[in-house]
Amino acid sequence: MLSEKEKKLIAEILERLTPVAEDIGSDALLRMFVTFPGSKTYFSHLDISPRSAHLLSHGKKIVLAIAEGAKDISQLTVTLAPLQTLHAYQLRIDPGNFKLFSHCMLVTLACHMGDDFTPVAHAAIDKYLSAFAAVLAEKYR
């Protein structure tokens, strides 16, 4: 459950990240691949070495989608409809991996924001990412 205050905080933080979406996204992905090697299996067709073009563009895509959703969290199901279809029928990434990526996003944010990543901000973003992941997996079955 997200309060109005939290939704505002989330939108603010993610808006600030939009200009560096590439760095944040690729960093989070890389952390996930190193810490949870099973997640690499979904990227065998791409070059996911550090700072590779694929990694940067993929990271950017993901963070921009997360930022877009944050602009109106109550409309998440509408905003994510195309991505829901993509993940359910084409990508079919096991949703357990969404949790792993979310965790790595949080670690990346901590590294990036230092003390500004307060416990309250952490809680809000964690809740948002959980909701995001849940909506993303809705069409799976």
Place this chain on the structure above:
Amino acid sequence: MVEWTDFERDTIQDIFSKMDYEAVGPAALSRCLVVYPWTQRYFGNFGNLYNAAAIIDNPMVAKHGITILHGLDRAVKNMDNIKETYAELSVLHSEKLHVDPDNFRLLADCLTIVVAARWGKAFTGDVQAAFQKFLTVVVFSLGRQYH
């Protein structure tokens, strides 16, 4: 038996030798209580946990956070025998404290994030992986004696 690479051993020793226990301990525990409020169930006698500010300022939370963090020292000194090292603590958490072992993972995640915030860019994917592997073994060992 857990196998550790030289990099992993060095990384764990490095992280803990640089650890500011008085800051990180309280930060990790209070963060856990804020981000995962249901964990407050184990701290009914800790006084005011009413909101994030109260939790972060709570002296009992701070003190306990330091205790928990120092509790990891034994694992850092006995990396080849963490399971045995925590057998007694595991029994304590199960039989006396009745803590759901899932909570150990939540606290470990919060500790990772606090350390990451302090290290910034130096907390690379490799460092994170080593630290999380260490914490996974600790978490497993603490849950091992539950039955």
